[in-house]
Amino acid sequence: MEQLEAQTRSLRSVDYQFGGGTCRDAVVVRIYWAQQLLNAEATDQVRARLHSAVADLHNLAGWTSFDSGQVGAAYHHFDRALEFARHDEDLTTNIVYRRGRVHLHHGAPGDALAYFQRGALSPLASSIMHANEAWAYARQGRAEEALRTLGKAKDAFARADDEHVPDWARFHDETDLTAMIGIVHTELGDTGPAISALTVAIEQFGPAMARSWTFCLIALASCHFMDGDSDVGRTVGVQAMGAAEGLRSERVWDRMRPMAHLAASRGVGLS
Template sequence: MADPAYFPPPHSARIGMSDVEQLEAQTRALRSVDYQFGGGVCRDAVVVRIYWAQQLLSAEAAEPVRHRLLSAVADLHNLAGWTSFDSGQVGAAYHHFDRALEYARHDEELTTNIVYRRGRVHLHHGAPGDALAYFQRGALSPLASSIMYANEAWAYARQSRAAEAVRALGKAQDEFARADRTHPPDWARFHDETDLTAMIGTVHAELGDTRNAIPALTRAIENFGPTMARSWTFCLISLATCHFVDGDVDQGLAIGTQAVTAAEGLRSERTWDRMRTVEHLAASRGVELLARRHPQPFEE
């Protein structure tokens, strides 16, 4: 299989649609690596792509080619921001998301996705109010709206605003039902029925509603395939947390141990950040999760 980190420079001062398609294919391949193995595995390869993408931008191109190229470069920065975030490099994440927004000014759907991902950085780092400002931006397509509403629900749950969280979840489900999922853009392809189920479970877990969280998280865990290993691990962490909250120590420990094993197969700082909650709950119940982790990556 070709190395997804390799991307040859343009052969001439003028590029065509095939050059853009190759860049898109490279971004798609690296995004798959991120989902399965974590941003720490592929972030450097994504950043290397940006150098070649800049060469493409400096070449001559027909207007339709340049229009699509700008979106491709924006999405490459979008992925660089996401993998930086997953690697614990928040400053680099913001830098790449800002660049992505600059290049995507003509592409409303991609802009919405970049805004969503930037909001997730705020949510992860304890600023749900700031995250809400991003998630409430609005979206054109039902699929993008579903993503935004699901994350809006999560932010409300972080603020213990249960009624608003449940209402936003309902809107996410309604928009998802309306969406044409036949050919989703690559950056939104992750949001399928399993991802929505995982979000439902995550929001209810955040609210302490384990009765609704546990069935949803269990279904998501059953349905996530190996290509979505990080999302699967996140669900294991949330499910273990629910069992500890319910006082089911044996089940919490069994699933928590499974989550630790899964996390060790990833290079994702976010995964270990989320693991802290279940570790603290386990300790409060008198048990210990023997979690090991990769060294903290160097911040740019």
């Protein structure tokens, strides 16, 4: 069980740094072996932990499938994760959040809201849900609700216990929240606060979070193009393109395209 948990942590780190395409197959191939562990005799406490470990492996399989552009596989693994995580409220919330992100990414913010508004028990999980709820509102152009919900995300994060964070929620630290603030303001076209937040996040993200760093570069370039600052936009946009080349993430390229179109509308090429 400890080996399974350690492998999932390691593969999740690979996903963050290099993209889901680099590790999805390695995640999926471990699922059959992991599920065989459930046939072993164990105490109720150990069995519950095993179910959480298998659920989180499916959770990661869903996320890496999503990042690889395999939406059907992502939904399958998230559904399986929910089955195994019925006893684990915090993990269930994380799986629901990730399922909502698939809808948000693929142009269905209303459907995404239904997942993000599910609620959460822990302050950290609440912060994740509220931040993404704000993003969905912003995608719908509902600025007042987006900013109000973003405030809830900040408040929940301030109450979070940063010493006992499950691996599946560890990504949501102060830098990630700052990045989300920048993304929400970018969606709203509020470029001043967006540029400030994104600049801070870009400075603070380390190599271990290369994909998140790249997402922020894409958003920052978009903000500069929206402001008519094409020279800076091109510099940041080219940097984002270079960073994306080092990742195996379809999501990165999905987000790159609107920025590239925005650049082209300003007569700027990024090649």
